[in-house]
Amino acid sequence: MKKRIVCLTLALMMTATQVVSVSASREDELREEQAATSAQLDATYAQIDQLYSAKQQLQDEINSLDANLVNVMVSIQTLEGDISNKEADIQQTQADLQKAQNAKDKQYAAMKQRIQYLYEKGGNEAWFQMMMSADNLSDLLTKAEYTQKMYDYDRHSLEKYANTITQVTNLGNQYQQEKAELEGMKQEYEAQSVDLQNQIDTKKANSADCDNEIAYAQEMANEYANLIQEQQAEIEQLEAERIAAEEEARRQAEAEAAAAAAAAAEEEAAQQEQEDQTVYDEDGNEVDASEAAENGDTVYDEDGNEVDPSQTTTETTTEDSGSSDVEYDEYGNVIDSDNTVDPDTVDTSSSSSSSSSSSSSGSGSSIVDYATQFVGNPYVWGGTSLTGGADCSGFTQSVYAQFGYSLPRTSYEQQNWGTEVSYADAQPGDLICYGGHVAIYMGNGQIVHASNSRDGIKISNNAAYRTILSVRRPS
Structure with missing residues (x-):
């Protein structure tokens, strides 16, 4: 049961x-x-x-x-x-x-x-x-x-x-x-x-x-x-519905379990009441207590003590049904050696939830001497190689770099480099700046520069052959 x-x-x-x-x-x-x-x-x-x-x-x-x-x-x-x-x-x-x-x-x-x-x-x-x-x-x-x-x-x-x-x-x-x-x-x-x-x-x-x-x-x-x-x-709607369904299922399960436990207890009590107590007659033979009570026979228990057959059935029933050793689990089931519910074996949730987590000491004449040795080499726009080809600003940048001077890359930026002096005070090694072009002053009105793709790196005898915007001295 x-x-x-x-x-x-x-x-x-x-x-x-x-x-x-x-x-x-x-x-x-x-x-x-x-x-x-x-x-x-x-x-x-x-x-x-x-x-x-x-x-x-x-x-x-x-x-x-x-x-x-x-x-x-x-x-x-x-x-x-x-x-x-x-x-x-x-x-x-x-x-x-x-x-x-x-x-x-x-x-x-x-x-x-x-x-x-x-x-x-x-x-x-x-x-x-x-x-x-x-x-x-x-x-x-x-x-x-x-x-x-x-x-x-x-x-x-x-x-x-x-x-x-x-x-x-x-x-x-x-x-x-x-x-x-x-x-x-x-x-x-x-x-x-x-x-x-x-x-x-x-x-x-x-x-x-x-x-x-x-x-x-x-x-x-x-x-x-x-x-x-x-x-x-x-997700929130489904979660709310799931929680409500779980709560309703748990409530119904508890109510039905309680009702089933109560019904089972009543059934067991009724059966217990119907069971006959074992009693004996004066010759030691087992007789039915109910029949002995109806007939008015004298009966004895197993120890030989005289008992009232009508009282024996009632006491036995009361003793069995009123035992204080009976315990029930949370579902209304009787807990004993033959009927024990292990909570770990019962899945009470619908699904498991997921969880989530060079040196600068070169003189002007040294600069000129170094620069002129590349005369005749090609002009290459965007180039900085003194032998393989350079444009005007790449030529001056590479030459001055040999003496520890760091010039900007373009002719426009080089116009603001160093210290400005007048053309009248220009000395060998100074930087002559034109509009979009730069050259190295050699003295005596001469310049050495990467002129154009036709002439390459060359010496020009007239430094003022075009408008001079600025003269910059290395510093």
């Missing part, structure tokens, strides 16, 4: 557990889905952070390219001014050349006229007749000296004008060469400006792509966040 009560109780509890278990299974499934959605949301936010970083890097690069483009455009404007000045110098040189040529032609014509006059007057004997017509030796010497001076004057004048023409011609050629160099630099700067503008356009397009990707990722993040909220709301 006791085992049957236990089985009934366990069956009721298992039925309730199965009902709750369906809800718990869906709850666990939702929690797994929510964890996966949270992981996707975190990944999306990480992607947004990466896109913002990439966009910021692109913006920094665009700003840097814009600054470089402005500097290149300023250099182009400066070169255009220098070219214009050089054209004016060339025009002036051409005018001076024409003037010198006219003077030479005039002097030559006068000389020819004098020679022609002498020959027309006396032919081949003109000089002899002029000397013979002298009144005395003094007059002869005077005429001879005059003739020599006239000859020297004509020769000196012709040589002077010839030298002037040569100098003006050389100066014109120099101006033409300098103009060509300036125009070549202008073309290179214009090519740089086109390249910079293309880079800026490309990076702006990439930045726009980043904006589109950020917007899309933000939309996905919003959808994930909304989905997590919906999942959380459903």
